[in-house]
Amino acid sequence: MASGSPMSLRRWASVGACALAVFEASPAWAQSTRDAASAEALFKLGRDALDTGNFEEACVRLHESYRLDPAGGTLLNIGVCEEGRGHLAAAWEAFSEALAHLPHDDKRRARAEERIAVLDRRLARLTIVLAPTAPAGTRVVRDAIALESPSLGIALPVDPGVHHVRVVANGHDERTVDVTLAEGEQRHVTVEPGPPSPLRPTDALPAKRDAETTSGFVRTFPAAAWIAGGALVVAGATFGGLTYASGRRVEDQCNASGTCSPAGLDAVDDARRWGALSTAAFVTAGVAVTAGLVVRFLVHPNQPKQTE
Numbered sequence: 001m002a003s004g005s006p007m008s009l010r011r012w013a014s015v016g017a018c019a020l021a022v023f024e025a026s027p028a029w030a031q032s033t034r035d036a037a038s039a040e041a042l043f044k045l046g047r048d049a050l051d052t053g054n055f056e057e058a059c060v061r062l063h064e065s066y067r068l069d070p071a072g073g074t075l076l077n078i079g080v081c082e083e084g085r086g087h088l089a090a091a092w093e094a095f096s097e098a099l100a101h102l103p104h105d106d107k108r109r110a111r112a113e114e115r116i117a118v119l120d121r122r123l124a125r126l127t128i129v130l131a132p133t134a135p136a137g138t139r140v141v142r143d144a145i146a147l148e149s150p151s152l153g154i155a156l157p158v159d160p161g162v163h164h165v166r167v168v169a170n171g172h173d174e175r176t177v178d179v180t181l182a183e184g185e186q187r188h189v190t191v192e193p194g195p196p197s198p199l200r201p202t203d204a205l206p207a208k209r210d211a212e213t214t215s216g217f218v219r220t221f222p223a224a225a226w227i228a229g230g231a232l233v234v235a236g237a238t239f240g241g242l243t244y245a246s247g248r249r250v251e252d253q254c255n256a257s258g259t260c261s262p263a264g265l266d267a268v269d270d271a272r273r274w275g276a277l278s279t280a281a282f283v284t285a286g287v288a289v290t291a292g293l294v295v296r297f298l299v300h301p302n303q304p305k306q307t308e
Contacts, residue, residue: 034068036068038065038068038069039064043062043077045061046058046061047077049081050081053084055082055084056085059081072098075097076094076098076108078094082094086159088119088123089158089159091115092119095116099112099113120157122183123158123160123184124159124182124183126155126181126186126187126189127153127155127187128140128147128165129190130152130191131191134191134192135170135172135193137169137170138192139167139169140152140166141165141168142164142166143164155186158181160183160184163179165179165189168193171196171197172197174194175193221291221295224292225289225295226289226292228288229285230285231285232281232282232284235277236279236281239274239277240274242270243275246268246270246271247267249270250264252264253267
């Protein structure tokens with residue numbers, strides 16, 4: 001693409017803020033575009049905002065332009081707008097990322113290195129260390145950013161100003177430590193969660209309800225099972241009596257060779273049916289009585305501990 005075309009503006013744009021020289025994009029920055037036309041329009045709006053000192057609007061436009069079509073000139077100008085609105089860490093990161101991609105003979109490297117050096121002196125450094133007494137699993141969150149173990153004990157670059165460090169651990173009150181840092185200041189803070197959380201009455205309610213439920217079950221189930229078992233024994237005996245009566249009818253209506261009258265055949269069917277029901281009733285009664293005995297003598301509800 002010719003250098004005078006509209007698309008080249010974003011890659012050969014001069015920066016009017018912070019007395020920066022022209023930041024040009026080299027062919028090394030060329031990437032497959034997703035929406036180059038929209039990115040170019042947003043870049044122009046971001047540059048206009050930079051020229052008027054409106055860093056907030058400039059950053060919004062430039063970040064979106066870079067998302068739609070990553071380009072070196074855009075990334076370098078993002079560093080300018082972030083520095084302008086006081087986000088020194090974000091500016092340092094943008095210039096550093098741009099510098100990492102610039103060829104060694106690119107003339108913009110000197111300016112980018114200069115801004116990085118200036119920002120490096122202005123950045124605050126905060127080292128957060130977890131106290132040895134902190135329980136296992138303690139979590140540290142700095143300004144809504146969770147810090148894992150590799151980030152602790154290291155001087156990390158942060159913006160000057162107030163930073164909120166939250167320390168959270170199960171069974172402990174949450175503790176928040178506010179740290180205010182000036183430009184270029186280095187601070188080392190040791191943090192730990194708050195004191196153990198007192199047991200609230202509501203914390204014991206689920207366990208209490210569980211114990212009461214188990215105790216009530218142990219008291220009522222055996223009796224209910226034995227009553228049901230007794231009823232089934234009665235039913236089994238009744239069905240057994242009907243089976244016996246049907247058997248007597250079979251003897252009367254059938255001869256020794258096994259030939260039965262129609263009434264005898266009905267009696268055979270009745271005997272089989274009542275016999276099956278009697279057996280099922282006695283078996284179920286045995287299961288119910290056994291279950292009641294197991295619960296009564298082997299299952300014990302949780303009892304609260306008594307102090308002597």
